[in-house]
Amino acid sequence: EAQVTQNPRYLITVTGKKLTVTCSQNMNHEYMSWYRQDPGLGLRQIYYSMNVEVTDKGDVPEGYKVSRKEKRNFPLILESPSPNQTSLYFCASSLSAGGSYEQYFGPGTRLTVT
Amino acid sequence: DAKTTQPTSMDCAEGRAANLPCNHSTISGNEYVYWYRQIHSQGPQYIIHGLKNNETNEMASLIITEDRKSSTLILPHATLRDTAVYYCIVRPYQGGKLIFGQGTELSVKP
Numbered sequence: 001e002a003q004v005t006q007n008p009r010y011l012i013t014v015t016g017k018k019l020t021v022t023c024s025q026n027m028n029h030e031y032m033s034w035y036r037q038d039p040g041l042g043l044r045q046i047y048y049s050m051n052v053e054v055t056d057k058g059d060v061p062e063g064y065k066v067s068r069k070e071k072r073n074f075p076l077i078l079e080s081p082s083p084n085q086t087s088l089y090f091c092a093s094s095l096s097a098g099g100s101y102e103q104y105f106g107p108g109t110r111l112t113v114t
Numbered sequence: 115d116a117k118t119t120q121p122t123s124m125d126c127a128e129g130r131a132a133n134l135p136c137n138h139s140t141i142s143g144n145e146y147v148y149w150y151r152q153i154h155s156q157g158p159q160y161i162i163h164g165l166k167n168n169e170t171n172e173m174a175s176l177i178i179t180e181d182r183k184s185s186t187l188i189l190p191h192a193t194l195r196d197t198a199v200y201y202c203i204v205r206p207y208q209g210g211k212l213i214f215g216q217g218t219e220l221s222v223k224p
Contacts, residue, residue: 033211090158098209099144102160108155
C-alpha cells in the first residue's frame with residue numbers, strides 16, 4: 001500500500017531533550033515536506049526537500065533540523081525542544097514539487113514538550 | 115498566492131450530494147485548484163485538483179467556473195464518514211508548499 005508513515009505517533013518529552021520524528025514514504029517520491037498544525041494558525045511548512053541531499057527552509061524552520069540522505073526518509077530533528085514546539089506534525093510527499101503533483105500526508109505526530 | 119474564501123460550516127443530509135463552494139477571484143492562469151479534507155486530527159487527505167477543466171475521480175467532482183474565479187467540490191452521495199474540514203487551496207504551477215486556510219467544516223447528518 002502506498003503510504004507515508006510517521007513515528008512515533010504520540011510523544012511527550014521534556015524541554016531540551018533531543019528527539020527525532022521519522023518520516024518514510026514508499027512511493028519513490030522526490031519531494032518531501034514537514035508541516036506543523038496549531039489551533040488558529042492552520043498548517044505551516046517547516047522544511048522541505050526537493051530530492052536527496054537537497055533541503056530548504058519553509059515558513060517556520062527555527063528550532064528544527066532535517067536531513068535527506070535517502071529518497072524514502074525525511075526525519076525531523078528537534079535538538080533542544082521547547083514548549084512552543086508542542087504541536088501536531090505532518091510529513092507529506094509528492095512525486096515532484098510541481099503544482100500538478102498532489103501531496104500525500106502521513107497520519108501525524110502529536111508532540112508535547114513540558 | 116491567490117487567496118480562497120470558503121463558508122465556515124455546512125450541513126448535508128446523508129445520501130445527498132454535498133456541494134462545497136470556494137471563491138478564488140484573484141487566481142492567475144497557471145494556478146491549480148486543490149481540495150483536501152481533514153477528519154479530526156488525521157493527516158490531510160487529497161481529494162482532487164484541476165486547472166481549467168472540470169475533474170472527476172472516485173471520491174468527488176470538481177467544477178471550475180469558466181472565468182476560474184470560483185469552484186465547487188461535489189461529493190455525490192455524502193456519508194457520515196465524509197464529516198470533515200474541507201480545504202480549497204490555490205497552488206502555483208511551480209508548486210511547493212500547500213497553504214491551508216480555515217476551510218469548511220462539513221457535517222453530514224443522518
